[in-house]
Amino acid sequence: MALLDALPSPRMSWRQWRPNSVLVVLLSVLLVAVWLFDVVSVSPNRIVSGQGAGLVEAVGWLGALLVSGVILTLVLLSLQPSRQNYQVALVGVCLLLLLMPFGLMVASDRLVSSDAPPARLNMGMAYWLMLSLLFLCWIELRLRLTLPRRWTVLMLLGVAIVWWLCAMWALEALALGQEFRARDDEFWRALRQHISLVSVAVAISIGLGLSLAMLMRRYANFQKVAFGVLNFLQTIPSIALFGLMLGPLAWLAAQWPLLSQLGVSGIGWAPALLALVAYSLLPMVRNTYIALEQVSPETLEAARGMGMRNSQRFWQVRLPLALPVLIEGIRITSVQAIGLTAVAALIGAGGLGAFIFQGLGQAAMDMVLLGALPILILALIADAGLGALSDILRPKNTVPPGEAQ
Amino acid sequence: MSHNALGRSLTARGANPVMWPAIWLVLLMVCVWGFPYADGVLRVIEPDARQVVYQRASLASLLVQHLLVVSAAAVITTASGVLAAIVVTREWGRNFLPLVAQVASLGQTFPPVAVLALAVPALGFGTLPIIVALVLYGALPIVRNTLGGIQGVDKEVKSASAAMGMTGWQTLCQVELPLAAPVILAGIRTSITINISTAAIGATVGASNLGDPIIAGIVNGNMAYIIQGALTIALLALTVDSLFERLQERLRSRFYTS
Amino acid sequence: MIELAHVSKRFGDAVAVDDISLHIPKGKFCALVGTSGCGKSTTLRMINRLIEHSEGDIILDGQPIAAYDPVKLRRRIGYVIQHTGLFPHWTVARNIGLVPRLLKWSAAEVQAKVDELMNLLGLPKDEFAHKYPHQLSGGQAQRVGVARALAADPDILLMDEPFGALDPITREKLQDELARLQAKMHKTVVFVTHDMDEALKLADHLVVMREGHIVQQGTPLALLQHPQDPFVESLLGGLERGLKQAALTRVKDHMAPMGPTLPAQSRIPAAFSLRQGLSMMLRDHTDRLTVVDQHDVPVGELTLRKIVKEAQPEQGKVRES
Numbered sequence: 001m002a003l004l005d006a007l008p009s010p011r012m013s014w015r016q017w018r019p020n021s022v023l024v025v026l027l028s029v030l031l032v033a034v035w036l037f038d039v040v041s042v043s044p045n046r047i048v049s050g051q052g053a054g055l056v057e058a059v060g061w062l063g064a065l066l067v068s069g070v071i072l073t074l075v076l077l078s079l080q081p082s083r084q085n086y087q088v089a090l091v092g093v094c095l096l097l098l099l100m101p102f103g104l105m106v107a108s109d110r111l112v113s114s115d116a117p118p119a120r121l122n123m124g125m126a127y128w129l130m131l132s133l134l135f136l137c138w139i140e141l142r143l144r145l146t147l148p149r150r151w152t153v154l155m156l157l158g159v160a161i162v163w164w165l166c167a168m169w170a171l172e173a174l175a176l177g178q179e180f181r182a183r184d185d186e187f188w189r190a191l192r193q194h195i196s197l198v199s200v201a202v203a204i205s206i207g208l209g210l211s212l213a214m215l216m217r218r219y220a221n222f223q224k225v226a227f228g229v230l231n232f233l234q235t236i237p238s239i240a241l242f243g244l245m246l247g248p249l250a251w252l253a254a255q256w257p258l259l260s261q262l263g264v265s266g267i268g269w270a271p272a273l274l275a276l277v278a279y280s281l282l283p284m285v286r287n288t289y290i291a292l293e294q295v296s297p298e299t300l301e302a303a304r305g306m307g308m309r310n311s312q313r314f315w316q317v318r319l320p321l322a323l324p325v326l327i328e329g330i331r332i333t334s335v336q337a338i339g340l341t342a343v344a345a346l347i348g349a350g351g352l353g354a355f356i357f358q359g360l361g362q363a364a365m366d367m368v369l370l371g372a373l374p375i376l377i378l379a380l381i382a383d384a385g386l387g388a389l390s391d392i393l394r395p396k397n398t399v400p401p402g403e404a405q
Numbered sequence: 406m407s408h409n410a411l412g413r414s415l416t417a418r419g420a421n422p423v424m425w426p427a428i429w430l431v432l433l434m435v436c437v438w439g440f441p442y443a444d445g446v447l448r449v450i451e452p453d454a455r456q457v458v459y460q461r462a463s464l465a466s467l468l469v470q471h472l473l474v475v476s477a478a479a480v481i482t483t484a485s486g487v488l489a490a491i492v493v494t495r496e497w498g499r500n501f502l503p504l505v506a507q508v509a510s511l512g513q514t515f516p517p518v519a520v521l522a523l524a525v526p527a528l529g530f531g532t533l534p535i536i537v538a539l540v541l542y543g544a545l546p547i548v549r550n551t552l553g554g555i556q557g558v559d560k561e562v563k564s565a566s567a568a569m570g571m572t573g574w575q576t577l578c579q580v581e582l583p584l585a586a587p588v589i590l591a592g593i594r595t596s597i598t599i600n601i602s603t604a605a606i607g608a609t610v611g612a613s614n615l616g617d618p619i620i621a622g623i624v625n626g627n628m629a630y631i632i633q634g635a636l637t638i639a640l641l642a643l644t645v646d647s648l649f650e651r652l653q654e655r656l657r658s659r660f661y662t663s
Numbered sequence: 664m665i666e667l668a669h670v671s672k673r674f675g676d677a678v679a680v681d682d683i684s685l686h687i688p689k690g691k692f693c694a695l696v697g698t699s700g701c702g703k704s705t706t707l708r709m710i711n712r713l714i715e716h717s718e719g720d721i722i723l724d725g726q727p728i729a730a731y732d733p734v735k736l737r738r739r740i741g742y743v744i745q746h747t748g749l750f751p752h753w754t755v756a757r758n759i760g761l762v763p764r765l766l767k768w769s770a771a772e773v774q775a776k777v778d779e780l781m782n783l784l785g786l787p788k789d790e791f792a793h794k795y796p797h798q799l800s801g802g803q804a805q806r807v808g809v810a811r812a813l814a815a816d817p818d819i820l821l822m823d824e825p826f827g828a829l830d831p832i833t834r835e836k837l838q839d840e841l842a843r844l845q846a847k848m849h850k851t852v853v854f855v856t857h858d859m860d861e862a863l864k865l866a867d868h869l870v871v872m873r874e875g876h877i878v879q880q881g882t883p884l885a886l887l888q889h890p891q892d893p894f895v896e897s898l899l900g901g902l903e904r905g906l907k908q909a910a911l912t913r914v915k916d917h918m919a920p921m922g923p924t925l926p927a928q929s930r931i932p933a934a935f936s937l938r939q940g941l942s943m944m945l946r947d948h949t950d951r952l953t954v955v956d957q958h959d960v961p962v963g964e965l966t967l968r969k970i971v972k973e974a975q976p977e978q979g980k981v982r983e984s
Contacts, residue, residue, distance in 0.1 A: 139511070236638070244631055340516070360525065372523050379514045379515065382514075559751070561745075561747070562750060562751070565747075565749070566748075567713060567737070571765060572734050583752050
């Protein structure tokens with residue numbers, strides 16, 4: 001009965017026809033947006049705000065009709081939802097995402113004269129809306145087709161590569177690209193710093209988290225105090241925690257020259273790493289603890305009944321069963337750390353956040369984007385990738401939390 | 406998912422739970438009004454600095470601004486988040502449920518700094534982008550918890566309420582929302598405590614609030630400034646959090662006492 | 664009176680209920696029996712429009728149910744479900760008074776009705792009125808569930824496996840209580856269960872369903888005597904069928920007048936079933952029982968020979984539907 005109960009109760013016969021209202025709404029908003037708002041804007045230099053250009057102005061009548069045509073086709077497909085139509089729509093959404101950088105090329109060709117090199121092409125309101133709405137459509141289609149999360153990773157990577165190639169070879173005028181080319185080396189260094197800070201912090205907190213969680217399982221009193229302290233740490237604003245690390249580390253470096261030779265000082269990576277680990281511990285420990293606790297006592301009892309030793313029970317039963325939840329913890333921690341590392345730029349730890357704060361300081365929005373966009377993409381990829389990993393490790397008959405409504 | 410386990414673990418050793426909000430509040434007030442006179446204490450931390458008491462603005466006025474921004478965001482997030490979750494759990498809005506649920510959990514991956522940074526080009530410097538970023542970021546736990554709360558209401562109970570002849574509106578107001586209330590409240594609590602900390606980042610885009618002393622401290626390498634800002638924010642977060650904890654206990658005890 | 668004529672229910676391509684016709688006269692107790700997924704709950708839920716039927720007519724007191732406002736319709740029909748569906752945030756008294764309050768009765772009327780029902784269902788008011796559902800045992804919670812369903816004096820009571828989650832002893836007690844209530848109130852009851860013994864015990868009219876169809880319907884005795892196919896027979900307990908039938912027959916319908924011989928030592932009240940009589944004979948190693956009335960005065964005699972020979976009542980007594 002449960003299955004039948006879950007179905008919405010049906011209405012009169014004329015309402016048997018059910019379009020996918022979600023897609024219809026998203027796509028209609030998209031269609032209105034691309035015609036109503038500026039798709040791109042052109043500015044003569046880095047600071048001056050640009051001159052907006054609509055869809056027709058940007059890509060010409062042909063391009064405008066092509067875009068509208070694809071969107072309308074998608075609307076038609078979502079009026080008659082079926083598995084096949086959804087699949088076609090999925091391809092359509094990907095197609096639009098891939099076409100978008102080419103649209104920029106056309107726009108740059110039409111609007112930016114090649115004899116004015118500092119002129120820049122900015123993506124406008126409609127362009128950003130299109131990007132986010134298409135991403136929402138993607139999520140909706142993925143859910144309707146019940147595709148696993150790893151598809152999102154593939155799609156993000158594919159689209160990112162095409163965008164990258166276009167930006168590299170054909171989009172001299174794009175502001176973001178210009179910003180990138182101006183600080184090419186700096187960007188790669190920042191990206192490397194960002195990723196290594198995050199991975200080192202996450203690695204340390206995995207190790208520490210596991211040991212803390214084990215201790216907690218053994219000593220109930222320690223558990224209370226530790227959770228109390230970790231919770232308290234989370235209430236300190238991230239920005240302040242980074243700041244608070246300045247003093248003690250500067251002092252330590254002054255006391256022990258060995259430390260300062262290693263690169264430890266009041267500013268830079270050391271305080272950032274400490275603060276990141278401090279912040280990462282709570283989600284890590286909490287999830288590890290839950291992961292180890294949620295393994296059903298019957299299973300463990302059975303393992304003991306079969307004559308498994310304590311260590312065997314831990315490595316062969318408890319840990320494998322806890323692994324998916326543990327990886328969820330790593331996912332949450334990593335995503336959070338990617339965001340927090342942006343703040344670490346304030347204390348000189350570098351990373352992509354440096355572009356954000358520099359850009360904000362100079363009122364150069366392209367530079368802010370150069371920092372913020374990769375952080376966003378990194379976070380999305382880490383989220384989808386680790387989520388997919390946890391799905392794969394999960395026993396087949398259980399529902400991953402991300403897929404449960 | 407208590408953010409106040411410290412308070413709770415101490416409570417477990419015999420302190421009166423009612424006291425915690427009051428204790429944190431008193432400490433907060435002591436900080437706000439006491440720091441200007443605590444030159445001597447702050448001097449210990451930063452003996453070489455020219456100035457150790459943050460004087461560009463009074464901590465009290467910064468606290469008020471901080472609270473204003475966070476409450477404005479909280480009101481908008483709570484209203485819109487709960488409303489959105491209610492809409493997508495109705496019969497006619499159910500189509501949107503998977504997408505909204507997915508976005509609510511996906512949105513947590515957006516780092517607040519990045520959201521803030523992206524809001525600035527659209528909205529300019531000042532208080533508005535902060536509120537927008539806080540709303541975007543804070544709405545997600547509320548949507549997620551309201552969804553969870555409403556969907557967590559026993560199917561039998563919902564079916565019974567329909568079978569007894571309650572209208573959809575009556576079911577929502579008398580059954581679903583009251584039963585989901587503790588979970589919704591937990592979501593609001595998470596949202597607000599996160600936002601109290603996140604709002605400090607707003608100081609980097611020109612909103613003046615308790616993040617100001619922190620930024621000033623980082624820029625000038627003055628630990629004393631940072632401590633004034635950080636301690637005040639932490640105490641503010643703890644005060645609000647423990648208030649919510651009290652509220653949740655009240656709610657729970659209302660349901661389950663004879 | 665409830666009338667279902669050629670009613671079907673489709674969920675997408677799946678047919679949950681397929682062309683069933685059913686007539687339930689006023690004041691009768693009708694049980695829908697079948698294995699899980701046979702469409703019996705769906706049929707029940709179509710009657711108060713929790714599920715809308717796809718085809719056919721469901722007629723209630725002469726009017727098709729589509730003509731009623733679903734909300735008003737449901738307030739007129741009592742509904743009891745397996746896991747009670749009591750509102751966990753309301754007290755027992757408030758739960759019971761739900762429908763009267765929806766119907767805007769005055770506070771005093773609601774209070775009076777709640778008191779009356781708690782009394783009727785054996786829930787002492789002082790002890791239970793202010794308890795919350797989570798403080799009740801399964802049996803107590805289901806009593807509250809029944810009280811809630813009866814609160815607005817509905818003519819019709821729908822019950823969806825109401826006792827399915829209870830332990831056997833509590834279940835039997837509540838079954839007896841329901842039988843007692845029904846004898847007093849004469850509601851039109853539609854009762855879904857997969858427990859054939861429960862259905863045989865309570866129902867006036869038995870409907871056996873399978874894969875959305877009605878396989879057979881009739882009085883419990885008629886079904887026991889002439890199961891239409893092996894499925895119905897197996898539901899009715901196969902070899903145990905004879906005993907079940909005996910359980911439905913009263914001693915007083917089969918006793919012989921007192922014979923010339925000495926009355927037998929073992930005594931059985933006339934209101935007991937033949938099954939209990941048989942059991943007593945097995946226990947006491949005898950083939951003869953003395954039947955007594957409620958004052959323990961012998962009124963007749965029951966012999967094994969007579970039970971075996973005449974276990975089947977005359978054809979005229981069986982109502983065929």
